[in-house]
Amino acid sequence: MDERDLELLRVAQDGLSLEERPYRIWGEALGMGEEEVISRLLAMEEEGIIRRFSATIGHRALGILANALIVWRVPPERVEEVGLAYAAAEEVTHCYERETAEDWLYNIYTMVHSRSREECLEIADRLARVSGISEYIVLFSEKEYKKTSARI
The missing domain is CATH 3.30.70.3460 (Alpha-Beta Plaits)
Structure with missing residues (x-):
C-alpha cells in the first residue's frame, strides 16, 4: 500500500456518486485513470485492506x-x-x-x-x-x- 492507495481510500470512504462511471470521477479527482482506480481497489481487496463495498440504507x-x-x-x-x-x-x-x-x-x-x-x-x-x-x-x-x- 502506498500514498496513492491512501488517497484513494480517503476519497472512497465518502461513497460512490450515482454516476454511470463513478470510478472515473474518483480517478479524475486523484489524477489517475479509471482503470488504475479499479486495479488499486481490487488489489487492496485481495490483500484484505478492503473487506467489502456496501450500501448504507436509510x-x-x-x-x-x-x-x-x-x-x-x-x-x-x-x-x-x-x-x-x-x-x-x-x-x-x-x-x-x-x-x-x-x-x-x-x-x-x-x-x-x-x-x-x-x-x-x-x-x-x-x-x-x-x-x-x-x-x-x-x-x-x-x-x-x-x-x-x-x-x-
Whole structure:
C-alpha cells in the first residue's frame, strides 16, 4: 500500500456518486485513470485492506424505528458457541465479545433493529430461548447523535 492507495481510500470512504462511471470521477479527482482506480481497489481487496463495498440504507425511511443493544451474561465456556449463534441470527447486525467488570458481568453484546420496541423484545426473547441464556438486558436507543463508518 502506498500514498496513492491512501488517497484513494480517503476519497472512497465518502461513497460512490450515482454516476454511470463513478470510478472515473474518483480517478479524475486523484489524477489517475479509471482503470488504475479499479486495479488499486481490487488489489487492496485481495490483500484484505478492503473487506467489502456496501450500501448504507436509510433504515428510518424503511420503517426501522427501534434499535436495541442486548447485553448477555454468557458463561465463559459457552462464549464462542453463543457468540457464533447470535452472529448468525438474521436480525443481529453487530455481535461482540467484551470483557466483564466486577459490577458488570455482561460479556456478549448484540445489536438488533426492528419496526418497534416490542419486536426487539421478541427477538431478544427468541435468542434467549434458542441459546438457553436467560440473563440479559435490552437497552434501547433514545436519540442518535452521530452515525458514521470508520474513517482513515
